[in-house]
Amino acid sequence: MPSTILVTGGAGFIGSNFILQRIEEGTGQVVNLDKLTYAGNLRNVDSISSDRRYEFVHGDIGDRELVRRLLERCQPSAIVHFAAETHVDRSIRGPDDFIRTNVDGTFALLEETRAYWSGLSDDARNHFRFLHVSTDEVYGSLGPNDPPFSETTPYAPNSPYSASKAASDHLVRAYHHTYGLPTFTTNCSNNYGRFQFPEKLIPLMILNAREGKPLPVYGDGKNVRDWLFVEDHCAAISKVLDQGRPGETYNIGGWNEKRNLEVIETICDIVDEVAPRDGAPRKELITFVKDRPGHDRRYAMDARKIERELGWRPKETFESGIRKTVRWYLENEDWIRDVTSGAYRQWIAAHYSV
Ligand code: NAD
Ligand code: DAU
Numbered sequence: 001m002p003s004t005i006l007v008t009g010g011a012g013f014i015g016s017n018f019i020l021q022r023i024e025e026g027t028g029q030v031v032n033l034d035k036l037t038y039a040g041n042l043r044n045v046d047s048i049s050s051d052r053r054y055e056f057v058h059g060d061i062g063d064r065e066l067v068r069r070l071l072e073r074c075q076p077s078a079i080v081h082f083a084a085e086t087h088v089d090r091s092i093r094g095p096d097d098f099i100r101t102n103v104d105g106t107f108a109l110l111e112e113t114r115a116y117w118s119g120l121s122d123d124a125r126n127h128f129r130f131l132h133v134s135t136d137e138v139y140g141s142l143g144p145n146d147p148p149f150s151e152t153t154p155y156a157p158n159s160p161y162s163a164s165k166a167a168s169d170h171l172v173r174a175y176h177h178t179y180g181l182p183t184f185t186t187n188c189s190n191n192y193g194r195f196q197f198p199e200k201l202i203p204l205m206i207l208n209a210r211e212g213k214p215l216p217v218y219g220d221g222k223n224v225r226d227w228l229f230v231e232d233h234c235a236a237i238s239k240v241l242d243q244g245r246p247g248e249t250y251n252i253g254g255w256n257e258k259r260n261l262e263v264i265e266t267i268c269d270i271v272d273e274v275a276p277r278d279g280a281p282r283k284e285l286i287t288f289v290k291d292r293p294g295h296d297r298r299y300a301m302d303a304r305k306i307e308r309e310l311g312w313r314p315k316e317t318f319e320s321g322i323r324k325t326v327r328w329y330l331e332n333e334d335w336i337r338d339v340t341s342g343a344y345r346q347w348i349a350a351h352y353s354v
Pocket of ligand 2: 086134201216
């Protein structure tokens with residue numbers, strides 16, 4: 001019988017890319033449990049919606065009864081846990097949902113997983129895996145000359161978002177250490193690519209540049225992020241899932257540090273080239289706005305462990321990945337119309353008005 005993996009948050013940006021990649025590679029059945037918050041969009045997985053190897057279940061990871069029944073029914077050999085509240089700016093304006101889903105929700109999922117896993121046969125228990133998808137933000141902020149974050153860098157989260165992710169990482173660690181649950185935690189840098197909700201830097205800048213709207217840069221625009229193409233992240237998760245050592249954590253990054261201004265200027269140049277318009281170059285739309293409170297200055301990942309132990313390295317360069325991404329957003333107007341609904345417009349109006 002083909003094995004089944006349960007993916008949480010598979011209607012979001014990275015989760016949907018991961019499911020599409022797994023189905024394309026023919027690695028078995030996938031069940032997608034997603035609450036469909038503002039960030040979840042079933043259009044992302046439209047192309048496989050009637051595939052017999054795929055099933056969607058609408059629900060909350062914090063609903064223990066639902067999770068219990070789902071685990072009993074689909075008997076997964078692995079869980080890949082993406083579901084989370086993920087936008088730092090939203091966590092600053094309203095942290096409640098971040099604690100509810102990222103901390104309480106992960107705890108509920110772990111408890112139900114532990115109960116399910118304990119009841120498996122010896123063989124199934126040994127082969128079972130729980131992979132928790134986390135972020136580089138748990139390590140805090142680097143100075144300009146600091147070495148990149150490694151798996152042993154102490155945690156120092158600075159935003160309600162990163163604090164909630166750090167809490168969930170600690171719970172996962174404890175479930176391995178105390179109960180022996182075969183877990184992995186992957187901590188990844190900033191992703192970009194198709195299906196990312198346009199409240200995050202790259203898709204927001206592409207859409208605003210296309211429409212000739214201001215490009216809001218927080219602070220001085222010199223904050224540094226380490227960018228990774230989403231399909232490379234998904235391939236890294238599959239590597240860990242299939243070949244990783246239970247109980248371990250793996251840092252994943254793009255070896256691609258860039259200042260925000262550099263990223264935005266690159267986007268402007270590509271949009272000018274692909275969708276030329278009369279008038280000034282898009283770079284002139286760049287507008288400096290009030291900084292994000294507590295804005296982390298620099299993230300960078302040391303991804304040597306996953307390369308050394310599992311042979312993973314990113315395939316896409318930033319130059320080729322950002323080109324593909326800009327083109328995708330410019331060519332998928334229906335998707336954009338769908339996600340830029342009333343709720344999206346309210347967020348943009350409230351967040352950028354002061
Ligand atoms: P996203 O915001 O695009 O998607 C999150 C998904 O989770 C949505 O489909 C949403 O409906 C679902 N969800 C939210 N709360 C839920 C709940 N209580 N129950 C079930 N489903 C729920 O997020 P993303 O950018 O795809 O990130 C996925 C994971 O990867 C997150 O855990 C995030 O912390 C981590 N991560 C993201 C990045 C990045 O650059 N985007 C980098 C490193 C790590
Ligand atoms: O590092 C991994 C993290 O990357 C993930 O864990 C998060 O889920 C994901 O949202 C992302 O967090 P960031 O805060 O780094 O991403 P965001 O796209 O919100 O911002 C990237 C940088 O761009 C950051 O320095 C803030 C800046 N920015 C962002 C927006 C939305 C701007 O200057 N202007 C903007 O309008």
